Every structure is written in structure tokens, then in C-alpha cells.
Amino acid sequence: MADTTDTNTQDTAEKKVNPWLRAALEYGPIIAFFVGYMLVRDMSFTVGGREYQGFLAVTAGFIPLQAICTFLLWRVTGKISAIQIATVVLVAVMGGISIWLNDERFIKMKPTILYVFFFLILMFGILRGQSYIKMIMDHTVPMSDEGWMIITKRLAMFFAVLAVLNEVVWRTMSTDMWVNFKTFGLPLAIFVFFMTQSGVFQKYGTDEDKADA
Incomplete structure (x- = not known):
């Protein structure tokens, strides 16, 4: 009985979610980054008196998109892995530094x-x-x-x-x-x-x- 209970607890630890929705939330941000970069890679944008190349402009959009998709993935599945947390944190930190230093x-x-x-x-x-x-x-x-x-x-x-x-x-x-x-x-x-x-x-x-x- 104990083994069955443990198994059932593990089975319900993560909510079942449509695999297409999961894939969209997991891989959507990087695909959006690629598409966005291909569209604006040769462009530049002036914000607050500073000029940013297309790569950094797309990076600025990628940071919140990654965070939002990770949050939604957690909401629909009921759990989040340490890998996903580490990814979001590093995207925010390294992306933020890139934008701040324009590098x-x-x-x-x-x-x-x-x-x-x-x-x-x-x-x-x-x-x-x-x-x-x-x-x-x-x-x-x-x-x-x-x-x-x-x-x-x-x-x-x-x-x-x-x-x-x-x-x-x-x-x-x-x-x-x-x-x-x-x-x-x-x-x-x-x-x-x-x-x-x-x-x-x-x-x-x-x-x-x-x-x-």
C-alpha cells in the first residue's frame, strides 16, 4: 500500500498539460529571439539617447518573454525545475548587463x-x-x-x-x-x-x- 501511495503522489506532483502548450512555453522564447533577430539584426534603435543594435533590442524583449513563459509553465504544470530557475536568472542578469553596458x-x-x-x-x-x-x-x-x-x-x-x-x-x-x-x-x-x-x-x-x- 505504501508503494502505491508514493507512486500516486509522484504521478500527481505535476499537472498534465497539452504537449504543444508545454513545447510552446519551453521553446517559444528562443524561437521568438531567433525570428526577432533575423528581422532587426541590421537595424539600430535609440532609447534614452543611447543607440542599440538590433541584437540588443531583441535581447531586451527576450528577457521578459523568458520570465513570463517560465512563470506560465509553472502555473500550468504546478512545478518548476532548478534548471529553469537558473536559466531565467542568468538570462535576466546577463541580458540586463548587456543592455546596461550596451555590450x-x-x-x-x-x-x-x-x-x-x-x-x-x-x-x-x-x-x-x-x-x-x-x-x-x-x-x-x-x-x-x-x-x-x-x-x-x-x-x-x-x-x-x-x-x-x-x-x-x-x-x-x-x-x-x-x-x-x-x-x-x-x-x-x-x-x-x-x-x-x-x-x-x-x-x-x-x-x-x-x-x-
């Missing part, structure tokens, strides 16, 4: 800081013999502790690589290239990473859900 470099550094943060958090857990990824995904993807530690170690290294890659792209390539990399390259890389880990999920996966049923 686009700071918002371009945001992915680097975010991925380094994830790397450090995961490594801290690994050193303590814990998988923080398991805490987030275990109910969705049942797997043994050994499997979760393998995924966690690989993901930590993957985040480190992404941080370095972002630094290389924004420091050596054009803003157009960085925007394309941020909009399409990073999400694709994360998707490919998890696809290539399917063998680990299959090898170390458990049948806890079937046993409970």
Missing part, C-alpha cells in the same frame, strides 16, 4: 556560465556519490543507480564541452553564426547526446513500474 558579449556568455554551473553541480554530486540527474528523471526513466552514475558523469563532461564550444563560437565567429548555434546547434547537440545514451538506459533500466502494476 552584447555578456548575453553571449550566458550559455557558457549556465553549462559550467550544471557541470559543477553534477560533479559535486558525483564526488558525494550521488546522481542529481536521477533525482529529476528517475520517476520518468526507472534505472539502476549504476546506470544513473554513468549518465551523470557523461552529462557533466558533455556540459563542459558545450561551455567550451559556446566560448569558441561567440569569440571567433559572427553574431549571426552564434544565434544559429544557440537556436539550433545547442538543442540539437543535447538531443543527439541523449539519443546516443539509449544503450545505457536499456542496459541499466529497471521494470519497477511493471512490478508495481
